[in-house]
Structure formats: C-alpha cells, structure tokens
Amino acid sequence: MKSLTLLIFCCVIAACLSAGLPDTKSVSPAESPSDDGVFVKRDVASAVVRQKRAGTAPADLTLTQLESLRxxxxxxxxxxxxxxxxxxxxxxTAYYGPIPY
Incomplete structure (x- = not known):
C-alpha cells in the first residue's frame, strides 16, 4: 500500500513539473535565450583554450613529466x-617515439 501511494505521489509531481515546461519545438533558434552566453567564435575560443602541439619543446615539460620519462x-x-x-x-624519442604529453 505504501509503494502504491508513493508511486501515485511521484506521478502527480512529474505531471505538475512537466505541465509548467515550455514546448521546445515551438521556440525558434532565433528566439533561443541561450544565444549570448554558450557559444563563442572560433578565434576567441582558440585564444582561451590553447591546444598542445605535436612536438613539444623540452621547456614545456614539467619536472614531474621529465621524471616519468626518465x-x-x-x-x-x-x-x-x-x-x-x-x-x-x-x-x-629515439627509443619510444614522440612524447605522449
């Protein structure tokens, strides 16, 4: 009996919560509220997040990384x-190939 009551209570809560949500199909991409903060241009993103190059210089490696290579x-x-x-x-690099980090 308790599990049936709990199940009905959960169904009522789910119905109440889903009734207040807007339909996502009716919102056009131009009216999307998240246009200003989620996406950035490629040049701005590349300035913020720099990618590692394939051949790293020895000065780029930390002491811990050098110790693990050693x-x-x-x-x-x-x-x-x-x-x-x-x-x-x-x-x-001569015996094991390029440095993995």
Whole structure:
C-alpha cells in the first residue's frame, strides 16, 4: 500500500513539473535565450583554450613529466646510456617515439 501511494505521489509531481515546461519545438533558434552566453567564435575560443602541439619543446615539460620519462628510459639500458649522453628528450624519442604529453 505504501509503494502504491508513493508511486501515485511521484506521478502527480512529474505531471505538475512537466505541465509548467515550455514546448521546445515551438521556440525558434532565433528566439533561443541561450544565444549570448554558450557559444563563442572560433578565434576567441582558440585564444582561451590553447591546444598542445605535436612536438613539444623540452621547456614545456614539467619536472614531474621529465621524471616519468626518465623512469621509462631507465628500464632500457641503451636508452639510459643515450640519456646520459644526449639528454632525456632525445633518448626517449629515439627509443619510444614522440612524447605522449
């Protein structure tokens, strides 16, 4: 009996809430209230959110990122030797490809 009462109560609440909502099909795109704040032009968005380039410079990497590259390279003896001679960036890219971040 309690579950039936709860079910009827939920149906009444759902009907009351849906009765107050406007029909979305009747609103034209020109009358949309969200035109001013949601979408921005492409040049503005690219200035705000910069994308990473494919080849990052060593100065772009943080110390934590360099340390993780160093740990990967230490597992391979040849990569570790090249790391000591040429640097971590050159050794990692030579043995494992481009840097993932």
């Amino acid at each position: 740990e990967v390279c230490e597992a391979n003896l040849a990569c570790e030797n090249m790391m000591d001679v040429s640097g971590i960036i050159a050794a990692y």
